[in-house]
Amino acid sequence: MTEHYSIDHLPGRTIDLDGQDYLFFSGTSYLGMAQNPAFRALLIEGMAQYGTVFGSSRNGNLQLRIYEEAEVKLAAFARAEAALTLSSGMLAGQAVVNWLKGQDFGFLYGPNAHPAIWQEPNTRLPTLSFDDWTKRLPELVATAPTRHIVIALNSLDALFSVGYSFEWVHQLPVDQEITLLVDDSHGLGVIGPEGSGIGSKIPKRDNVRLIVTASLAKAMGLPGGVIFSDPQTLASIRRTAFFGACSPTPPAYLYAFGQAQGLYHAAFDRLLENIRRFENRVGDSDLFQHIPAYPVFYTAQDQLYSSLLANRIFVYSFAYPSPTDKPNTRIVINAMHQPEDIEQLGDYLYGTTR
Known part of the structure; x- marks a missing residue:
């Protein structure tokens, strides 16, 4: 059974677990907008005009x-x-x-x-x-x-x-x-x-x-x-x-969306670059199942979660949609990841799966 962790900050490309940084390859913030500084600035503008709700x-x-x-x-x-x-x-x-x-x-x-x-x-x-x-x-x-x-x-x-x-x-x-x-x-x-x-x-x-x-x-x-x-x-x-x-x-968020078209397109381009980088590292390995150019990489090898965690890489792995279901283990790439994050993940996978 996968252990559950609790943090007091919003995940980005990394998270802090017990005072240590872990690369974060989970969640559904594919474009990273929740952590995008320019988008947050637009949201502050929106709240100034429309309040919080x-x-x-x-x-x-x-x-x-x-x-x-x-x-x-x-x-x-x-x-x-x-x-x-x-x-x-x-x-x-x-x-x-x-x-x-x-x-x-x-x-x-x-x-x-x-x-x-x-x-x-x-x-x-x-x-x-x-x-x-x-x-x-x-x-x-x-x-x-x-x-x-x-x-x-x-x-x-x-x-x-x-x-x-x-x-x-x-x-x-x-x-x-x-x-x-x-x-x-x-x-x-x-x-x-x-x-x-x-x-x-x-x-x-x-x-x-x-x-x-x-x-x-x-x-x-x-x-x-x-x-x-x-x-x-x-x-x-x-x-x-x-x-x-x-x-x-909340109207402030819709205001921010309306002003952020360029941010969305730029984030989409960065996401595609990150996905391509990881696809190139994985190559033709049968470890993962995934849609080409899509940020989710599913694996049936649930033990990969604990192996990655021991190397300070946190990925998605828990029973879904109900607690009685089999764990679903996935690596999720997002637009916030830096090239060195992808390379570090790829280096570990090559070392443990080939």
């Missing part, structure tokens, strides 16, 4: 323009038609699910779909591999008891660093109304052109409505969530009581 419904009779302004920029960043923000990725997913449930849509779930897009707490997910599931999907859609179908899935498998192709969308029936609901929490800011996420990589179909949800608290470094879709769909979700009752994202 806006405790009001987005549907109230007093509106802050920053929300609409930031949503336009978020949609442009993700290359989506429109965006709608909420206070978490979990709420973003549930706002969509709640809206779809009210229209009596039938749900089909992909393997390991995130709980944010579950219809109920005990939602049953398929045990098939993703490839086997997609092969069966056209038949599952065609034989579903309702003609209105929601296909809910993740944009990729971040736990085991497995990429998903969406070419199967071309094989879906053309005579049914289909909503494709994709959680892109671990893709937004990291995959797609300039980190724009999964949206532009999904084929367009006239009878398939695309809704993408995501946490903004990972690569984007913002305490909130977002829904991307067409303006009509988002306007309908916004009119629901569920959305109206949700607290919004």
Whole structure:
């Protein structure tokens, strides 16, 4: 069982454990925005104008323009038609699910779909591999008891660093109304052109409505969530009581995001450089499974965690999603890492695995 550690500072490229520095290759701050000094300065500007929180419904009779302004920029960043923000990725997913449930849509779930897009707490997910599931999907859609179908899935498998192709969308029936609901929490800011996420990589179909949800608290470094879709769909979700009752994202963070487009692009470029450096060090080793140009490197060799820890390198390794599950051990590269950090990690891995 993995031991749990407690620290009193935000992890960056390193952490302090018992007075010693450890290289930190864990977490989900892929772009390092939470520790970016320039982004923090923008956040201070935002707090000076908007305070720490806006405790009001987005549907109230007093509106802050920053929300609409930031949503336009978020949609442009993700290359989506429109965006709608909420206070978490979990709420973003549930706002969509709640809206779809009210229209009596039938749900089909992909393997390991995130709980944010579950219809109920005990939602049953398929045990098939993703490839086997997609092969069966056209038949599952065609034989579903309702003609209105929601296909809910993740944009990729971040736990085991497995990429998903969406070419199967071309094989879906053309005579049914289909909503494709994709959680892109671990893709937004990291995959797609300039980190724009999964949206532009999904084929367009006239009878398939695309809704993408995501946490903004990972690569984007913002305490909130977002829904991307067409303006009509988002306007309908916004009119629901569920959305109206949700607290919004703190406006200071959206102000900072709006001013930080150059910072995001620079961080994305640094992240790609760091990933390429580590990929070159690992080479064709079968120690890791990972998506090319993606910052997560999964290993089935859980003992690597303790070996790295003994060498003052801290990586992700704990049971997930429940305490009874097998530990998931991953090395996570981020934009804050320096070349010498990657080289030190690579030197240790070469010395212990080859």
